[in-house]
Amino acid sequence: MYVKKRRLGRGVAIVGAGVSKFGSFSDKTSRDLFIEAFNELKQSVDRGIDPKDIEALYLGNHIGEYCEGQSLMAPIIAGYLGMIPKPATRVENACVSSGVALREGIIAIASGLYDIVLVGGVEKMTTLSTEGVTDALGSALDALYETPAGFTFPGIYAAMATTYMDKYGAKEEHFMKVAIKNHNNGALNPKAQFNTTIKDIMNGRIAKAKQKGQPIPTWVDEIEFLKDPKANPVVAWPMKLFDCSPITDGASCLLLVAEEVAKSFTDTPVYVIGTGQGSDYPLYEREDMTTILAAKFAAQEAYAMAGVKPEDIQIAEVHDCFTIAELVGIEDIGFFPSGGAIKAIEEGLTARDGAKPINTSGGLKSKGHPVGATGTAQAAEIWLQMRGQAGARQVPGKDISLALTHNVGGSGPTCAIHIYERR
Amino acid sequence: MYVKKRRLGRGVAIVGAGVSKFGSFSDKTSRDLFIEAFNELKQSVDRGIDPKDIEALYLGNHIGEYCEGQSLMAPIIAGYLGMIPKPATRVENACVSSGVALREGIIAIASGLYDIVLVGGVEKMTTLSTEGVTDALGSALDALYETPAGFTFPGIYAAMATTYMDKYGAKEEHFMKVAIKNHNNGALNPKAQFNTTIKDIMNGRIAKAKQKGQPIPTWVDEIEFLKDPKANPVVAWPMKLFDCSPITDGASCLLLVAEEVAKSFTDTPVYVIGTGQGSDYPLYEREDMTTILAAKFAAQEAYAMAGVKPEDIQIAEVHDCFTIAELVGIEDIGFFPSGGAIKAIEEGLTARDGAKPINTSGGLKSKGHPVGATGTAQAAEIWLQMRGQAGARQVPGKDISLALTHNVGGSGPTCAIHIYERR
Amino acid sequence: MVSQKEFTDAAFNQLLGEGKLMASRCKKCGALHLPPKPICVNCQEGNMEWTILKGKGKLAAFTTIAVGLPRMIQEGYGRDNPYCSGIVELEEGPRISARILDVDARNPQKLKVGMPLVVDFLERGEGENKRTLLAFKPV
């Protein structure tokens, strides 16, 4: 695969970030969620930001049509932020909508058109039933050839999992270990939808059974709990409930500025030194169904632009919409060789205190996955980790100066990867 | 209104354009339509283009979720064009989706990231009933405060028309004259959905009545025909059937390249010298409901970047999703003063042989309005007119060296304006 | 306690259900926001309070719709029975979209921009789906 070495006209830095609480909020609309994230962003800009100085908005949103009957959402959000008449654009690339919004913001600053750009994403999913969400997210598959075959979004990742199991000998336990790790991190993230470990969920169920005088489950550890189909029913085999990211309401945003003005906002900007985006066919047309070409291409582009290698990256947020996706993802970004993710999860290399901490935020699995908001929420976690502001989940013993986000859309037809530097 | 004078890092030119036939095509999907446009684009590049050299796709699409159950459409289209693993991004800003895709393509080239970018749009609308389309397009209104009031998309423009009538004394006849003019142009455009004049439609009805032995209508001219509620029923008063653009399937695309390589594709590139985009509130929140601030802001930005004035522009494609929109549009782009569009249409100034020809393509009204495809289809008309390739509808007696497109999303919460130069 | 509600669509609708048309007012610059906004669009301040509107205003823009939204077709409207939607400018200044009731939607020429209107509240749906819609009618 030939990757052209690309250069941006100007450097770009993140000087503020905000994330709403992730969860299920029946009385909040997309607008309310985005404002919540934006209010946190305003607080996060060390020397402050006047919203009137923001020159453009790129907004990621995936299924606003299904969830709120709302298209053309970007100018509506801009209106609530007081940004009229500045340009506002919605980017829709399924679960990488705000990852691509971030990329478009970077490109727009690099073009010389703007100095200060707001990028972000929002998704209000809990207005729909599980069936409704399955239908809505299913729109990201190939509507002509995948959905007629009955594939759902979890189903297509499950199919990927069966080829991965067949080719590399992965077992269901390996997927479970990804979920356990990410819940361990999410338990330390107050914004997370599931702000608790799987062990605590298990112990909670045992306590509840005791309290209610019901038969007491005999799970000895989390793996046994996750192997119990009553506790962890199949969604699309081999993906079970605890392999799947939840249905989430949430929003996130970042303030991007041209590198030369970054220091007027903060002493510790986070520079975006690499951006890559790629595309791939639907799963059935891919030469190798255990990898995502869009991610490999995006990663190579981002590494080439940043002038760094996978081994230089200290932490990453990786798109774990399903547990199989994290295993494939950490291989696609070159952290581990093909099939090597199995050993990595077995040996705890991707744990918060491991060699390559992955998803310190809790990942999509535990933090929640408001699809359109996920890309910029990943970057917001990197922002905190790089500035040493991640609180209880701050990676121990590492001064983070190079990090990466890996954000995938749909089953992998699109992916955006960004590399961040703290100087 | 303060407009910053913005500069792009590099110049951008159009070196190819393609438009599918517009109409109702029951056996064609979005993919088929886009390929049809792309095949024409390939033919239009004077020295040829190898699709493998295209570095990115920006695709405008508005209601693919409603019409085909398809989100994440951009990489699917990229797959059919042989562009994998190149980045592909969907932009959704309602009816200005591909107008903004064009802008994003320009910005991306200006950033230095790419030299060759495909931008375009597609909409496959006729899978839905009129009621279904009304619902789908209605998603571009404010779903919380406009649709609960019963507003439809034609309805919100109709409301704008009542304020315009009240403030400037416009009559229903003025709207009708816009439709007559645009059909006169569309009759000369073989790609147009309604490739016929309103006079011919009227005469056809008279002939049909004679043939069937029915009472013969006594319309003496097109205005009388359009005033007959049987021939031209109200959709949302004062907007009637012939004030509304139709439900259309279609696609369009442009090949953008960096200015410095343009001449290696053609001796007569069309340079994009100005781009502007703006946002506005929903109609009810606007200070003046007879104008669209998003358009005024976008126009001022585009004029400032291009260094030209409204009086310099020779022709324009203006967003006439409804006839009132063209009247407001030609004022917003500064061709006529506020309320001056009335006199302009009365005096034929915007006819094909007038001082300021507007919508030589037939406009959205006659050519058709596949919403996501409209922005780049407008630019494709300019491409033809500037190269003298518009055939029977080529503007007479003018060598077009400066032109403009005005593309509005929804009821006006978003607008993109581009200015083109032939050197 | 109206004044403690967040400035959300949910709160606005709940207040409509109580027969109250309320806006948010910026405590700093006094700007009124209808529908309510939690951040002042005028001065970017986030310090707002609820304020009740009298519900008197005039028609600022309107249409009578023959090809309606699915929900309106379900209410019995259609090509032969159009409905009126409008934008109302309230005495206090802000404008809002609303259903316009008690007018002859078949004769839109008789409706005039500027005609005085008074607020009404329209109940639709049952049980969990019950919702109050904002409407106005001639004085």
Added chain:
Amino acid sequence: MVSQKEFTDAAFNQLLGEGKLMASRCKKCGALHLPPKPICVNCQEGNMEWTILKGKGKLAAFTTIAVGLPRMIQEGYGRDNPYCSGIVELEEGPRISARILDVDARNPQKLKVGMPLVVDFLERGEGENKRTLLAFKPV
């Protein structure tokens, strides 16, 4: 005349309705495209011909789905009655997504990547909505 059809989804589905699984083949480089593509993804050529596939292949990837699409729920599937969707690699090379029939979807561990399959055609809907879906089943 199959060979004169455009290389569209509509044609592919019509052919499925006739019991034919057909791909488009590039006349220049010989690449097979399933589902059919009108432009060769391999060499960018637009000169294609229809070619019929034998309908024999093997299971390349699969899942058994308990939380299904609305249309599958309407067919009676659900948490207690999962269905199988898969990707089938045909003898001629291309892969395609399809319903997998006649397997025990409650025991997915018994299904194996590589198991041989043969094409089947599943009719769904009535009248205008009638559609033939691509399916495979064990040999």
